Amino acid sequence: MSLILASALISIALNPLLFSMVEPIRKLILARSAFARRCDARTDPFAELPMTTDRKYLAKQVVLVGYGRVGSRIAAAMQAQGIPFVVAEQNRELVAQLRKEGLAAVSGDAADPAVLIQAHIAEAAMLVVATPDPLIIRQMIDTAKTLNPEIEIILRTHGEEESVLLSKENIGTVFFGEEELAKGMASHVVQRFSVTEHGQ
């Protein structure tokens, strides 16, 4: 009996110490293992859409990856047009903010299939990639096409070579920053010039 009592006493004595060690150990494991991070992410409320999410965001919607300077502008245009979309964004604070504003958003690295799955890619009408990282882009396209072969893909690229390469692969509509810039400037010049011409 004294042995059991002794163990109980030791256990009780160690309890606060063990508990205080849980969080640092968890952080250590998360920092060292990608697998642990992935498992952990599944319990993160921002990594999946809330159960209360409106049905319209779960099918025939647009999945928008990245809510930076480009993504946020695309989102604003879709909102103005009443197009339903789910944002997939790495920054958790941004996802929390978007949810506060009533938007559907999930957090996580979009190269991880789980993130696109949570954004209901399987039923989506379109995948719009507003992040320019070519490695993430290929992984995402693979996931999207596997889960939803009919999905329409709209991509953004940074470099001209990457843009030509992706266009050749025929996986979607590729947009290249400097080309769009030139288009915008040129159409302004053409329009202004015709005004000047006719005005004088």
Place this chain on the structure above:
Amino acid sequence: MSLILASALISIALNPLLFSMVEPIRKLILARSAFARRCDARTDPFAELPMTTDRKYLAKQVVLVGYGRVGSRIAAAMQAQGIPFVVAEQNRELVAQLRKEGLAAVSGDAADPAVLIQAHIAEAAMLVVATPDPLIIRQMIDTAKTLNPEIEIILRTHGEEESVLLSKENIGTVFFGEEELAKGMASHVVQRFSVTEHGQ
């Protein structure tokens, strides 16, 4: 007499040596003095428009600074619309190439007023800046506005802060790459989405 003969002989003997020193000394001076570079540039046939340049390029034209990925695309759009323009571009080989194609072009650093003057900025209808360097941009705007207060200015910027700053200064129409990219992608999404919606 022997003195004159002696000087002549010395001079003749030194002649090849002096001539061989002209080019290295010229290079040394050009490398050390911005003023000398500027004087030297005036004798460069690519630094000024040929005398045979058509009148239409010398007044009410567009001065396009920079013929890179953005500038060349704007040039193509202007050509398609029959808008007369003069290109100011730092790369001499590119200027030579453009002249071969029958375009009006001058070479030089557009931050140097002489380059804009050679592009006939004083009579131009518009200045289109397709290079994103903010320092060059300000110097160019100063020159252009001084020589032609009525000129319409169209600018390209790289950063969002710079874009906001230039817009506030109200010196011209400012285009920002990522904004134009977002516009292009968003309008494609909106258009495609309405097709998908109506198709199903």
